[in-house]
Amino acid sequence: MSTVEAGYDPTFLGPPVPLPAPAQIVRTLPSTHFTVLLDPERGLAAATAVNIDGAQLVDLERSDDWHLDPRVPADEQVGPELYVRNDLDRGHLVRRRDPVWGDLVTARRANFDTFAYPNAAPQASAFNQGELLWVGLEDHVLDYARAQGSRLSVFTGPVLADDDPIYRGVGIPRLFWKVAAWASADELRATAFVLDQTPFVATIEAAGIPDLGPFRTFQVPVADVEELTGLDLGPLVGADVLAPVGALGDRERWLPLTSLAEIRL
Numbered sequence: 001m002s003t004v005e006a007g008y009d010p011t012f013l014g015p016p017v018p019l020p021a022p023a024q025i026v027r028t029l030p031s032t033h034f035t036v037l038l039d040p041e042r043g044l045a046a047a048t049a050v051n052i053d054g055a056q057l058v059d060l061e062r063s064d065d066w067h068l069d070p071r072v073p074a075d076e077q078v079g080p081e082l083y084v085r086n087d088l089d090r091g092h093l094v095r096r097r098d099p100v101w102g103d104l105v106t107a108r109r110a111n112f113d114t115f116a117y118p119n120a121a122p123q124a125s126a127f128n129q130g131e132l133l134w135v136g137l138e139d140h141v142l143d144y145a146r147a148q149g150s151r152l153s154v155f156t157g158p159v160l161a162d163d164d165p166i167y168r169g170v171g172i173p174r175l176f177w178k179v180a181a182w183a184s185a186d187e188l189r190a191t192a193f194v195l196d197q198t199p200f201v202a203t204i205e206a207a208g209i210p211d212l213g214p215f216r217t218f219q220v221p222v223a224d225v226e227e228l229t230g231l232d233l234g235p236l237v238g239a240d241v242l243a244p245v246g247a248l249g250d251r252e253r254w255l256p257l258t259s260l261a262e263i264r265l
Helices: 104-113 125-129 134-148 198-207 222-229
Strands: 027-031 034-039 044-053 088-092 120-124 151-158 175-184 187-196 216-220
Touching (some): 187 222, 216 222
Antiparallel strands (some): 034 044, 175 187, 187 216
């Protein structure tokens, strides 16, 4: 099955929302209903962007058919060797279920496309699967789209820091971010989250043995995601529903989440 080069649609919500603009050189990899911006130096995505149509979602079984992207040299994408004999998950950046909508052929193609390695990032299994962490946040976003029959665009990636600890030759991100965007009465709205697996990464750095927690989830100003990543998020900063209090980059203004009900929209 080949990857369709359709990709993320910046006009999907009505108000235009362009792809994030990284400061570094990236490979732009359009797929079915989403696009990955791959940092070839790190072998991981700098950002991903997906369109979700809650009225057309299709339920498909998970295939776990992970594969290298044939458009990218193998040495520019982190592949299966990182994930062998440890507790690292291949964490989907574009959630498997998010682009799986439309007619059955298109939905199946989108499902397959999400299993390309440029759409994966190393995540502790408890972090990736935790109901109040990564997968819980993703379920919350998708359930909202499904319940409302609405359209969302979601942007996700790791924070690729210069001092990320090296494991098997790969810099392991400590932080991940996600920005969800939607239109209300033709006006753009957005909110951002940062998820922290630093305790896990610190254990890898010290002993090479994964520690399953604790992990932390925050709702943050969209501008702070720009500050952390160096990405230009365009109109998403001005569309933020969270009124930032305090200086840019000050983590005191991050809202720690202990349940999904605490998310402010």
